[in-house]
Amino acid sequence: MAVVLSLSWPGVTPEQYDAVRDDVNWEGRAPDGALLHVAWFDGDVLQVTDVWESQSDFERFFGERLAPAVEKAGISGRPDTRFLPMHRRFVAPGVSGAAS
Numbered sequence: 001m002a003v004v005l006s007l008s009w010p011g012v013t014p015e016q017y018d019a020v021r022d023d024v025n026w027e028g029r030a031p032d033g034a035l036l037h038v039a040w041f042d043g044d045v046l047q048v049t050d051v052w053e054s055q056s057d058f059e060r061f062f063g064e065r066l067a068p069a070v071e072k073a074g075i076s077g078r079p080d081t082r083f084l085p086m087h088r089r090f091v092a093p094g095v096s097g098a099a100s
Contacts, residue, residue, distance in 0.1 A: 001054070001085055001086070002035065002051055002052065002053055002054075002085075002086040002089075003051070003052050003053075003054060003055050003058075003083045003084065003085055003086060004049065004050070004051055004083070004084050004085075004086050005048070005049070005050040005051075005052060005055075005058055005081060005082070005083055006048075006049055006081070006082045006084070007046075007047070007048040007049075007050070007079045007080070007081045007082075008045055008046070008047055008048075008079060008080045008081075009045065009046040009048075009075075009077070009078075009079035009080070010044060010045045010046075010077065011044060011045075011075075011076065011077055012044075012045075012046035012075055013044075014041060016073045016074065016075050017039060017046055019069075019072075019073045020066070020069045020070055020072075020073050020075070023069040023072060023073070024065050024066055024069045026065075031057070031058075031061040031065065032057055032060070032061070033052050033053035033054060033056075033057025033058070033060075033061070034050070034052060034053075034057070034058075034061065035050075035051040035052060035053060036049075036050060036051040036089075037049075037050050038050075046079075051086060051089065055083045058083075
C-alpha cells in the first residue's frame, strides 16, 4: 500500500537542499518505490511531502543514498516525519512528472 511521507526539518537551507538533491540525483536516477516528491520552505523549515510505494522503500533510500548526502551537506538535527497510508491520489489532466 502506498504511503504519504510528511517531513518537516528546521534549519535546512535551500542551498543545502539543492546540494543534497544534486548529490543524490533522485531526478536522474529515481529511487525504487518513489512516486512523488514536493518540497518547499516555510521560513527556515524545509517541508516535504512524498508518496512512496511503501515506508520500507523510503527507509532503504534514506539509508543507502540520502543520509550520506545529508551528512556531506552539513545538515544537522533530525526531521519530524510521519508516514500515513495513502487513501487516494489525483493527477490533473496534462500534468506530467517532469521536475520544476
